[in-house]
Amino acid sequence: MHRRSKVLYGMLATALGIALTACGGNEGGGEGGKESPASQESAAKGESGKASPAVKVEWTPALTMGQPAPGLYEPGVSGGGKFQVAATKVVKGTQKQLKEGHYIDADRTLEGGTPYFVYVTYTLKEGKPSVVNSDLNSGAAILDENGEKAAERPVVHSGYGEGGCPVDQVYMGWDIGESRTQCSIYIAKTGSKQPARLAWSATATTADEFKKGASWAWVTQ
Template sequence: MHHRSKVLYGMLASALGIALTACGGDGGGEESGASEGRTAKSGSGKASPATRVEWSPALAMGQSAPELYEPRNSAGGKFQVTATKVVKGTQKQMKDGHYVEADRTLEGRTPYFVYVTYLLKEGKPGVANPDLNAHAVVLDENGDTAAKRPVVHSGYVEGGCPVGDIYMGWDVGEKRTLCSIYIGDPSKRPARLAWSTAAETADDYKKGASWAWTAQ
């Protein structure tokens, strides 16, 4: 029996003013690309260029990652992860959400509303409403960060992310879709939406599960 409660529906909107770390739990997305210039020692003891890591085959939006994940911020439970859609936002939404007012460096950048679905397959999370989208990163073809969540990242503006439900717990078989806003750097074109609980470098993300970037 599910322990969902929609009595508290809409309370997440009050979190809009809370400063959250932009990529605090995304497994080190800020360090993407750090391994691109590394060298590896050859048998002769001389340094040789590191082998370039290519992207693993891209998943399509709506296709589930092939493995289950147990995020640290859920405090238990293994999830099936599925990126479902990306909606490209507008400059009006940037203004209405007061993102530029909070951070002038975001002026002229593109908002994206990213939807990811989580299905609890095994175990019992100790946290009822974990920020599972903190493990998602938007990367360009080189594996560098192309868009990231701002400090205030609810995305609750007209036409953006809907205000989410508040839950009292998880049951095996329960599915929830979470939406987060990511703001893109115009100099970098998104290529993949990657999801990982452990990746720290561009190569780590390239080897793991990622979805071909398709924005509506």
């Protein structure tokens, strides 16, 4: 009788397990109580089965040329120090300057392009830069209305020449409150979209990041 009770108990336990499985003992129908990948994808897309549209990033209000950007910036290339940044002007160049600067000789894709000489003023407000003559203009970008680059700095980007950028001075150090203006050449290739903003950022790398930062309405001289 004892052996028969054990057999009967085993049969009842097995039947109970089958009943629980049929009723969905594992929630979500996936392994370990988790939803299946297909269920997770459907939930992410919503009831309609369509993916949610990406949120469009709008430009921050445009600054006017000469107006300082809000806040202070610490460019990595300076090795320290916080600066006030203000784009002061953009001068539209000529084909003659493009040829005289030998930019086309170095890159034939620039033939027929438009040079722009970009001036940005930096004022040291806090700290002490360890790199005295750093390329602070490396944070500047000429962008179209979508935030994509509309002109690029060439590898040799001095822009020195008649009517172009003046030759940079060589400094021995920075003083708090001191301002310096740097000039760099940017070249828009033939067929490039019309520039809309001159942006500046110490960290931005994508169009959306530049859009959220400081930028000046595009005006040329």
